[in-house]
Amino acid sequence: MLSDGQVVAIKRAQQGSMQGGLEFKTEIELLSRVHHKNVVGLLGFCFEQGEQMLVYEFMPNGTLRESLSGRSGIHLDWKRRLRITLGSARGLAYLHELANPPIIHRDVKSTNILLDEHLTAKVADFGLSKLVADSGKGHVSTQVKGTLGYLDPEYYMTQQLTEKSDVYSFGVVMLELITARQPIEKGKYIVREVRLMMDKNDEEHYGLRELMDRSIRNSGTLIGFGRFLELALQCVEESAADRPTMSELVKAIETILQNDGMNTNSTSASSSATEFAASKGAPKHPYNDGLPKKEVNDSTGAFDYSGGYAVSAKIEPK
Numbered sequence: 001m002l003s004d005g006q007v008v009a010i011k012r013a014q015q016g017s018m019q020g021g022l023e024f025k026t027e028i029e030l031l032s033r034v035h036h037k038n039v040v041g042l043l044g045f046c047f048e049q050g051e052q053m054l055v056y057e058f059m060p061n062g063t064l065r066e067s068l069s070g071r072s073g074i075h076l077d078w079k080r081r082l083r084i085t086l087g088s089a090r091g092l093a094y095l096h097e098l099a100n101p102p103i104i105h106r107d108v109k110s111t112n113i114l115l116d117e118h119l120t121a122k123v124a125d126f127g128l129s130k131l132v133a134d135s136g137k138g139h140v141s142t143q144v145k146g147t148l149g150y151l152d153p154e155y156y157m158t159q160q161l162t163e164k165s166d167v168y169s170f171g172v173v174m175l176e177l178i179t180a181r182q183p184i185e186k187g188k189y190i191v192r193e194v195r196l197m198m199d200k201n202d203e204e205h206y207g208l209r210e211l212m213d214r215s216i217r218n219s220g221t222l223i224g225f226g227r228f229l230e231l232a233l234q235c236v237e238e239s240a241a242d243r244p245t246m247s248e249l250v251k252a253i254e255t256i257l258q259n260d261g262m263n264t265n266s267t268s269a270s271s272s273a274t275e276f277a278a279s280k281g282a283p284k285h286p287y288n289d290g291l292p293k294k295e296v297n298d299s300t301g302a303f304d305y306s307g308g309y310a311v312s313a314k315i316e317p318k
Contacts, residue, residue, distance in 0.1 A: 033099060084177070191236045
């Protein structure tokens with residue numbers, strides 16, 4: 001809590017962590033450029049006596065992953081899930097198309113979508129993000145980093161990062177919103193499981209009843225469920241060229257909500273990131289074999305995150 005009574009969240013780099021230091025600088029640089037209601041706000045930072053801390057607006061309802069797992073105690077009905085999808089999609093569309101220069105998040109996942117007191121979704125954690133300085137080229141050639149399960153296989157195999165890599169990751173999040181499952185559980189990959197089980201002749205659950213989160217499966221008609229599923233699967237197409245842009249996805253989700261007469265003003269949004277070593281020869285597809293048999297759980301990584309932290313060190317305004 002700050003001296004004026006404002007509750008804040010602190011993200012603290014592990015002392016001596018080179019990766020934490022790089023992510024710290026990246027996050028300050030990027031978040032000082034962006035201002036959007038669906039992107040978490042950076043209030044300040046501290047770099048003093050070896051301490052590296054980022055100070056954010058506090059998100060009292062935690063991460064989307066916590067809500068889907070039941071740990072937060074928040075019930076996300078289908079309409080709330082649609083609003084969370086819309087809000088986080090708007091945040092990413094802003095980063096891709098309105099930020100100057102554009103920003104590719106590179107680690108979109110349910111633990112990096114935070115929910116405020118109104119369950120408004122906000123995209124967070126920009127430690128792995130990349131600026132797209134050369135818009136004419138359309139991609140950034142870079143060492144592959146991200147989180148297995150959400151990682152775009154085309155980016156993994158080509159090492160060429162585009163906005164469509166975020167779209168792939170977001171499609172996985174959309175499948176999480178349907179199933180409440182993590183992307184990789186017991187050696188099974190959510191994208192493959194949905195494609196195998198999907199049955200368009202089943203007009204209610206599209207063959208996914210057994211995969212669906214019970215809290216929405218038994219709640220009656222899910223407005224726009226078929227269209228939502230179609231959009232999610234378009235996002236996780238193998239070829240980036242076949243995926244929609246985030247702004248196209250925003251418009252499609254808005255249409256689902258408007259068809260139900262819902263207000264689209266979104267005020268009422270697992271695994272840790274890994275650096276993937278370049279392999280000799282052509283890289284194999286990341287999800288074809290060798291997936292972990294256990295759930296891939298979140299670890300603290302280079303930063304620790306806490307809410308409601310009493311700040312004693314001097315905070316520099318951004």
